[in-house]
Amino acid sequence: MTTTLLDVKGLCVHYGAVEAVRDINFSINEGEIVALLGANGAGKSSTLNAIVGLVPPHSGSVTFVGNDLVGQATEAVVRLGITLTPEGRRVFGSLTVEENLLLGSFPLADPKTQRATNLEKMFSLFPILAERRQQIAGTLSGGQQQMLAIARSLMSSPRLLLLDEPSLGLAPQIVDTIFDQIVELRAAGITILLVEQNVAMSLEVSDRGYLMASGGIVAEGTSEQLSSSSIVEQAYLGHE
Amino acid sequence: MDGELGIFIQQTVNAISLGGTYALLALGLAIIFSIMGMINFAHGELMTITGYALMYCGLAGLPFYISAPLAVIVATGAAVLMERIAFRPVRNGSAASMLVTSFAVAIILQTLFQNLISTRSKAVILPDIFAQSVHFGDLSIGINQILSISLTVVILVLLNWFLRKTILGMAMRAAAEDFSVARLMGVRANAVIAGAFAISGALAGAAGVLWVAQRASVDPLMGFVPVLKAFIAAILGGLGSLTGAVAGGFALGFIEIYLAAYLPDHIQPYKEALALGLVIAILLVRPNGLIPAATIGKEKV
Numbered sequence: 001m002t003t004t005l006l007d008v009k010g011l012c013v014h015y016g017a018v019e020a021v022r023d024i025n026f027s028i029n030e031g032e033i034v035a036l037l038g039a040n041g042a043g044k045s046s047t048l049n050a051i052v053g054l055v056p057p058h059s060g061s062v063t064f065v066g067n068d069l070v071g072q073a074t075e076a077v078v079r080l081g082i083t084l085t086p087e088g089r090r091v092f093g094s095l096t097v098e099e100n101l102l103l104g105s106f107p108l109a110d111p112k113t114q115r116a117t118n119l120e121k122m123f124s125l126f127p128i129l130a131e132r133r134q135q136i137a138g139t140l141s142g143g144q145q146q147m148l149a150i151a152r153s154l155m156s157s158p159r160l161l162l163l164d165e166p167s168l169g170l171a172p173q174i175v176d177t178i179f180d181q182i183v184e185l186r187a188a189g190i191t192i193l194l195v196e197q198n199v200a201m202s203l204e205v206s207d208r209g210y211l212m213a214s215g216g217i218v219a220e221g222t223s224e225q226l227s228s229s230s231i232v233e234q235a236y237l238g239h240e
Numbered sequence: 241m242d243g244e245l246g247i248f249i250q251q252t253v254n255a256i257s258l259g260g261t262y263a264l265l266a267l268g269l270a271i272i273f274s275i276m277g278m279i280n281f282a283h284g285e286l287m288t289i290t291g292y293a294l295m296y297c298g299l300a301g302l303p304f305y306i307s308a309p310l311a312v313i314v315a316t317g318a319a320v321l322m323e324r325i326a327f328r329p330v331r332n333g334s335a336a337s338m339l340v341t342s343f344a345v346a347i348i349l350q351t352l353f354q355n356l357i358s359t360r361s362k363a364v365i366l367p368d369i370f371a372q373s374v375h376f377g378d379l380s381i382g383i384n385q386i387l388s389i390s391l392t393v394v395i396l397v398l399l400n401w402f403l404r405k406t407i408l409g410m411a412m413r414a415a416a417e418d419f420s421v422a423r424l425m426g427v428r429a430n431a432v433i434a435g436a437f438a439i440s441g442a443l444a445g446a447a448g449v450l451w452v453a454q455r456a457s458v459d460p461l462m463g464f465v466p467v468l469k470a471f472i473a474a475i476l477g478g479l480g481s482l483t484g485a486v487a488g489g490f491a492l493g494f495i496e497i498y499l500a501a502y503l504p505d506h507i508q509p510y511k512e513a514l515a516l517g518l519v520i521a522i523l524l525v526r527p528n529g530l531i532p533a534a535t536i537g538k539e540k541v
Binding site for chain 2: 052053073075079084086091094153
């Protein structure tokens, strides 16, 4: 029996008169990697921001293992076990690598004992961060910053990780490394919602996916089904 | 000791002492600005509150070493209350509404001091030792300035330690850089902002004690001029940058004291204008201040 971690029903997000997200439904089960795909402006980031309470939803419900998230402050949502690695990485550029990671441990219930353990875990998952421990985060390369941003989100031992465009602005080789690491994370038992414009690679690593266009979900299914569906092929995979 | 050199050393001590007070005030403004994007013009009234707390403690017969920390605690509490009552409701408003709110708080407090205490300047009882000096050859340095410089150094070291070494300090630096992401890390917005106000209130309190210790009096408008100076210092240093605020505070202290000491008598009436002229000249060369903040132009709360 699979446990549903996150359940989104009828979610709408408005910015003024603009409907960024229109009545979408999706769910994520424990242990899955679910891809939320679509072009720039399809409403993917707005969906993530609504889940973590950075923008208030216009209507709809978001439930995380029985907790209603709508109306909760971001810092409270995070304490329930969801973290978001934001688009564009947004590491704290003037803080060191280690300080960035320590901040990620803020939501831990028992930070004193867990903080050091998690720090060591992150250093073994991302050895480059151990090497750069005392370096100012703003001076890291883009790929290293992305690893730091992901590691920072994992410092609180979340049950669900929301990854917003981890491949954005990175060189293809680095993108490969990041996706390899996403697969490793799942092996480590972390449930992931992967939001990406890079449809082909995301479908390779994910179990299921949803395709968004102009604020709504236009296709869904297992990653295999989506890879071979005509709508995804024509629009995103560039197959003839 | 050579007379010229003696005067120069004495003026330098004065400059460090005045600059230190400006630095404490500018730091208080910068901490709030770095996190909320707001200039708190009611910061000066926190100084005035400190002055009245010192006055009442003196009247109650408390010794200065008790009344001074007590006055700083009063200022800290007042700053936290100010945030809770006046600024939290407008936190998501525009920068202009927060600015106007801070002016309103300043004027309300000034009016309350005038009506509930006195429109006139009131004497503050200080220990006799404050009027004494230490002599090094023919050089004499006021005890009060030695205390003021030492206290400033201790506070700057403590604050630096807090911001660099404690997880709460790190959270404040993170919130100053990117507030939304700090919240994504589980940093509580209300706690960080209240903490920033508490620190800024304690800094205003310390500056208030130093200011009153030099003057032995307090009046309802006491905070206005020093905070205006601190605002200039914060901009000179780089608005929102904490190191910049300290640098700007000391720079302004040195400019003011040296101008007052070395300008010929007939130019003295223009010294304030000349000091500000120098500040503008520095800003023309370094438009973002001496040590600009890392996050200029980023979105605030």
